[in-house]
Amino acid sequence: MNGERGPRERMVFSAAQLIRRDGVAATGVRDVVSHADAPRGSLQHYFPGGKEQLVIEAVEWGGRYAANRIDRFLAGISRPTPARLFAAMVRQWTDEFRTIGYGQGCPVAAATVDGGSTDATRAAAAAAFAAWRAPIVRALTDMGVPARRAPSAAMLMLSTLEGAILIARAEQNTRALTTATRELGPLLDSFVPPRP
Amino acid sequence: MNGERGPRERMVFSAAQLIRRDGVAATGVRDVVSHADAPRGSLQHYFPGGKEQLVIEAVEWGGRYAANRIDRFLAGISRPTPARLFAAMVRQWTDEFRTIGYGQGCPVAAATVDGGSTDATRAAAAAAFAAWRAPIVRALTDMGVPARRAPSAAMLMLSTLEGAILIARAEQNTRALTTATRELGPLLDSFVPPRP
Numbered sequence: 001m002n003g004e005r006g007p008r009e010r011m012v013f014s015a016a017q018l019i020r021r022d023g024v025a026a027t028g029v030r031d032v033v034s035h036a037d038a039p040r041g042s043l044q045h046y047f048p049g050g051k052e053q054l055v056i057e058a059v060e061w062g063g064r065y066a067a068n069r070i071d072r073f074l075a076g077i078s079r080p081t082p083a084r085l086f087a088a089m090v091r092q093w094t095d096e097f098r099t100i101g102y103g104q105g106c107p108v109a110a111a112t113v114d115g116g117s118t119d120a121t122r123a124a125a126a127a128a129f130a131a132w133r134a135p136i137v138r139a140l141t142d143m144g145v146p147a148r149r150a151p152s153a154a155m156l157m158l159s160t161l162e163g164a165i166l167i168a169r170a171e172q173n174t175r176a177l178t179t180a181t182r183e184l185g186p187l188l189d190s191f192v193p194p195r196p
Numbered sequence: 197m198n199g200e201r202g203p204r205e206r207m208v209f210s211a212a213q214l215i216r217r218d219g220v221a222a223t224g225v226r227d228v229v230s231h232a233d234a235p236r237g238s239l240q241h242y243f244p245g246g247k248e249q250l251v252i253e254a255v256e257w258g259g260r261y262a263a264n265r266i267d268r269f270l271a272g273i274s275r276p277t278p279a280r281l282f283a284a285m286v287r288q289w290t291d292e293f294r295t296i297g298y299g300q301g302c303p304v305a306a307a308t309v310d311g312g313s314t315d316a317t318r319a320a321a322a323a324a325f326a327a328w329r330a331p332i333v334r335a336l337t338d339m340g341v342p343a344r345r346a347p348s349a350a351m352l353m354l355s356t357l358e359g360a361i362l363i364a365r366a367e368q369n370t371r372a373l374t375t376a377t378r379e380l381g382p383l384l385d386s387f388v389p390p391r392p
Contacts, residue, residue: 022221022310023219025219025221025222109362110309112301113301113305126367128366152379160355160359162362162363163358163361167355170324171325172322179352184383187379
């Protein structure tokens with residue numbers, strides 16, 4: 001995968017992966033350069049704003065990645081409902097945790113919690129959550145959720161998913177995630193009014 | 197408040213407060229000693245296991261604090277329902293964010309996300325979530341939620357609350373939290389079967 005990307009793109013990707021694992025404060029720019037197999041001096045060259053710029057771009061990458069996944073999930077569901085979309089979003093995490101372990105969480109969450117974050121990083125995290133929410137709101141509206149309720153449903157989906165990711169990592173099992181899918185699904189489908 | 201506590205207790209409290217704000221990696225033991233107004237050498241004296249021991253005790257403190265709050269919330273609700281308990285749990289956070297700002301989150305979440313965490317810290321976070329969940333499960337059962345469903349309801353409450361805290365901090369507004377209360381409340385009350 002790295003072979004197809006330039007060093008700048010690889011560094012943003014590597015920063016996101018290291019932040020997912022270690023948080024912002026514990027992620028050093030040298031670790032990012034090394035993980036990305038980028039030439040020395042790449043940080044100064046590509047990221048004149050230093051670590052903060054790199055962290056912000058990693059958080060933005062996380063928001064774009066999550067938003068793109070929504071469209072991928074929808075394409076894989078034959079008759080999409082709010083519960084089925086949420087189940088697909090959760091399944092991405094249960095699959096990852098079960099196959100490669102609980103070492104890595106959400107980079108946007110890490111950038112929010114972590115002391116290495118500045119106001120600009122925090123703002124990037126808010127923008128990433130908004131970017132992630134937008135295709136969910138569109139999808140819910142397409143499924144028949146009234147436009148005035150879709151933003152609340154999307155917000156609830158992201159809150160529950162983010163918290164369940166966190167608890168699953170602490171507990172090193174997927175119970176919080178499977179519970180979220182099972183218990184929240186019927187509520188999410190109830191956002192679609194019955195057809196007359 | 198500090199005056200009533202010994203230096204050991206103050207250091208655990210201070211560690212929890214600094215971890216809430218800065219995360220584990222960015223919280224230095226000197227900062228904790230200084231914040232706690234503890235004598236130099238206190239760390240070695242009271243915490244021979246070093247920073248890891250201090251972090252673990254801070255996370256345990258967080259779990260006990262959250263668990264104790266559940267009983268306080270219940271005492272303040274005249275006719276408790278699952279939705280009213282959840283609203284009280286969320287309100288603690290909306291009140292704090294609105295009055296003192298968004299600078300401090302959940303210490304258990306920080307210990308989970310943050311790279312400073314070790315396996316022992318992660319296990320302490322899992323234990324803290326379990327300690328927090330136990331009085332919620334008891335309360336839900338007392339309210340009439342069937343014993344086999346109460347653990348799922350409690351897990352859903354904590355997942356949604358933790359995620360909403362995170363998003364609220366990123367967005368610097370309480371919308372994720374107020375949405376959680378409004379949208380999840382009816383589902384939580386539906387866990388209580390109607391009386392025959």
